[in-house]
Amino acid sequence: MQNLQSEICRSLEILDGTGKFHEDSWQRPEGGGGRSRILRDGTVFEQGGVNFSEVWGSHLPPSILTQRPEAAGHKFYATGVSLVLHPRNPYVPTVHLNYRYFEAGPVWWFGGGIDLTPYYPFTEDAVHFHSTLKQACDVHHPDYYQVFKPWCDEYFYLKHRQENRGIGGIFFDYQDGKGQLYRGKNSDSPAAVVSNQIGTPTPRTWEEICAFVHTCGEAFTAAYLPIVERRKLTEYGEHQRNFQLYRRGRYVEFNLVYDRGTLFGLQTNGRTESILMSLPPLVRWEYGYQPEANTPEAQLYETFLKPQDWVSLAVSSK
């Protein structure tokens, strides 16, 4: 996890050109600590953070125990890397990545994922992002992508807006190599349905799941950086900037209303600055904004903020 943080920061500094990450190490009074790296006012990135943390304690918070009651009464250990980048140019999408590992008494599991939040709709970017993630998944298991992709759509959903946060990516949790792949709360969601059809895969070891998470972490640069390269010099005006700032409001809403990682962090007396590092810099809210028909903004809402099978789109366009 620490190496992943370092590798990612190095590649982002090279891409940004001027922005540098500043490191801030911290200790958690109840046990553990972390290393936050923040980049501000870069050429490409307006604000971004890559956080590594490793915490332990005597009991897990309620947000986790409701999902894993067998971990109750045990000490826990949790480590993870999380990253959010808020680019300056509205044509460059925001990206989020998080991979984590938990251990509590007899149980352990891996979780995490990566997802993309564009402000302007580019089909080729969505196809590239998803194809890269599918390849990473396929190296380890032929069924991973087809469950973890719809699980991501399910997780990064703003119920009160009836919108997905972005075009998704992959998301998984409670992966311990046993049982079905989908371990979420809904029994009839698309991810649950596919997972049921697959049934219970052959058990996988700790090393195998760990290797899968490692591949996913390494896929970040290949999935995201080419999109940044392609869009970072696109000219934009005040109109595009306003739309970006408005859409960033949704990011804030998701993280504070729904995101389990954020709520877990705040409940475990985690370090507020590091947890809320994911929030964007400048954000705007408007009352009753509606995109005009037949604009790129409307296309974002109509197509990109709803689940799409991006990988098949790639196959059919070839």
Added chain:
Amino acid sequence: MVQLLENNTEKQQTIGTRVEKVLRDMFDNISHALEDIDGTQLQEQNWTRDEKGQWMQGESNNGMIYVDKALRKGNVFEKVGLNYVSMQGQLPPGMTFQGSDVVMADSANKEAKETSTSFFATSTSVVINANNPMVPTAHVNYRYFQIGDGTQPGSWWFGGGGDLTPIYLFEEDAVHFHQLHKQACDKHNPEYYPRFKKWCDEYFYLPHRGESRGVGGLFFDNLQDENVETLFGFLKTCSEAFIPAYMPIVDQRNDIEFTEHNKYWQRRRRGRYAEFILLHDRGVRFGLDSGIVNTQSVLNCMPGEAFWNYSDEPVSDSPEAKLVEVLRNPREWV
């Protein structure tokens, strides 16, 4: 989203109708005061339900009144949101009230599951964000809930309050705001102000920041421990206290010159406000979860612009540090 069915039965010509009138007057009076100060007309939006029960723009019907007003980028105000609602309906089967929260009825309780609960609710809520960082943000909300005809013990209650969120602290503004609210309380009961002032400090608190949202004011919820007439009278006085408690502060601070640095600090404080609304505000969480009103209305209280930055504590002895000090150690202002 939960579907709520409004019915056509006559609204009670009793306490509900009278609270409704008081809250509507408050809504109209605050709207006019804001329009006068800003010199801009508020944008008005009425809501109704379509055949499927989805909210759509249009004149309210079935005895339901549901209006939002909003202002963005005004002369004085950056963003203002007002909501007024008065509705009578049925909670869906399986849902009931517990205290002032709507909850799913105990699944073992078959009877509660099969009968839907009729309710009446009326509320006015207002959040005012000004352009000038020297002008504090203000929030005021008063509401009344009733289950059935309100004759059963514990089947009605009042809630609400008003609170002030300075970006830069002017102590005399906090004192003025609290004094006017104390006067309103004291007309009814000398124990109200200390009780509701403390409740306000406890409620508008961000535990993850170790800060109060602002300098407080009044807050109460699930108030039903006295005669309904007594509490109605109290609510009416409170609803009339907001304009004289807040508008003079706007007039007084609006012409102070400010810098880009002041503006930046304002945006960062707006970020805290957004954090409170989305993480902690029970009314907002309830609104988003229940679908009783629509999202656009619920989030009418969001600030216009906010900014998040990885830790940058204010310089010690600066005006910014002075504010944070007060937010970490709530004071008695009166």
